[in-house]
Amino acid sequence: MRRTELACATLAFALISGSAFAQSGEITAWSWNIAASSLKATVPGFNKQFPDVKVTVEDLGNQQTFDKMLAGCAAGGVGLPDIISVENHESEIFWSQFPDCFVDLKTLGYTDEIAAKFPDFKRTELEVEGKAYAMPWDSGPVTMFYRRDFYEKAGVDPASLKTWDDFIAAGKKIQEANPGVSMTQADINGDSEFFRMIANEQGCGYFSGDGQSITANQPACVTALETVKKLKDNGLLIAGTWDEKIQANKAGTVATQMYGGWYEGTIRSTAPDLSGKWGVYQMPSASADGPRAANLGGSALAISASSKNKEAAWAYINYTLGTNEGQVTMLKEFGLVPSLPSALDEPYVKEDQPYWGGQKVWVDILSTLPKVKPSRGTPFFQDADKILVAAQLKYLNGQYADAKAALDDVANQIAGATGLPVAE
Incomplete structure (x- = not known):
């Protein structure tokens, strides 16, 4: 392609993205861990469209990103980068306290058509009172990651595990057939992960959909907490922190890990020698015909109001998050699960994955995205979670x-x- 043709193509892309003046300049993004690495992986593809925009991604760590974002907004935007990563369930803390700290993406080109590409559950906390404060990034469709060999030794077919009672019965067989192996783990001493995953599956959360009342004691949430206790009382659920779970995976002392789909990259990267021994299946439900989809984790990207190059920042996040190319790059390199259901159409997603025994794991994981029910975090998520x-x-x-x-x-x-009042 000649230079003039490249310039025309770049301008056309800019106009489509609402960023006619985004062809040059520098932008900086804050993120953490593999999320930061994933952003870096999309830069070469973005630079094919915008060769004169320099993108710098800084890996600050999760907590420091949150703390510096909070401090920067409190200081009127001083010291903030152009683009900031924010976890969905914590995002309303920022929108409620500092609504002027972030750009309404609708002013830059985030149209209703673009927004409609994403599932409702990813947009619930990002679009408030007519404004879009951030664009959906990765998601965490809940997945059962399991050791094929442990299940096979016990004669358990994961496809038969439709209910939590099925899971419990299977867990007893698996632990008996594989001495020293626990059926599953959860950080029940310091986290609400299992409760939140099962509650979300059943359509319950700490707060109502409009964020105006408390629903933590509704029947579906009661069922979720009862399930956690049932797993523990049957000796199938043992306590495990993040690091302890990774060690158990590597040591071969756990048969199943229930997590957001992004955990695929964690298992694959930390236990490479176990290639072929892991597989995935859908989470069980309260009943045989009950829902089997939930979400855990996932982030978004926001643009700070103090950014000196908002158009370039928007062009970058629109490429990275709003195109199959950007999303699948992050999936392929680091296992970051797309929020775009259209990514299912990409060839890589449909490929057999050697590490996972040739299973088309991304088809299985991403297929649940449209079924996930929204769960509102509200500005009070951290308070509610500590109490729970x-x-x-x-x-x-x-x-x-x-x-x-x-x-x-x-x-x-x-x-x-x-x-807030407790819902009736």
Whole structure:
């Protein structure tokens, strides 16, 4: 392609993205860990469209990104980069406290047509009162990652595990057939991960869809907490932190890990010698015909109002997040799960994955995205989550009469901390 043709193509892309003046300049993005690495991986593709935009990605770590973002917004935007990574469930903390700290992406070209490409559950916390504060990035469709050899030794077909009762019965067989192996792990001492995944599957969360009331003690949430206890009481769920789970994976002492789909990259990169021994299947449900889709984790990208090059920043995030090419680059390199269901149409997604025993794992993982129910984080997510984690531990240790009593206490504590009413 001649230089004049390249210039025309670049301008055309800029006009489509709403960024007619984005062909040059420098932009900086803050992120963490493999998310930061994934952003770096998309830069070469972006630079084919915008060769004169220099993109710098800084890996600050998750907590430091959050803290520096909070401090920067409190200081009126001083010291913030052009682009900032924010986790969905924590995002409303920023929009509610510092609505002027971020650009409404609709002013840069984030049209209703572009937004409609993404599932509702990814947009719920990012679009508030008519403004779009961030663009959906990765998602975490919940997936059961399992050791094929452990299941086979016990004669368990993962396709037959449709309910949590099925999972419990299978877990007993697997642990008996594989001495020293636990069926699964969760950080039940310091995290709400299992509760939130199962609750989301059943359509329940800490708050109502409009964020105006507390729903943590609704029947579906009660079912979720009862399930966690049932798994633990049957000796199938043992406590494990993030690092302890990775060690168990590598040591071959766990049969199943339930996590967001992004955990694929963690298993593959930390236990490369176990290639062919892992597979995936859908999470079980409360009943045989119940829902089997949920989400855990996932982030978005926002543009700071103090950015000196907003058009270039928008062009970059629109390429990285709004195109199959950008999303699949991150999936292929680092296992970051796209929020774009259209990515299912990409050849790589449909390929057999050697590490996973030749299974088309991305077809299986991404196919659940359209079925995930939205779950509102609200500005009070961290308060609610801390309350739940503490009550969950007490409940698992027998300090509440039942799950309903535990979650009634949780709901009342959240009401006291937030001023929101408990839903009837």
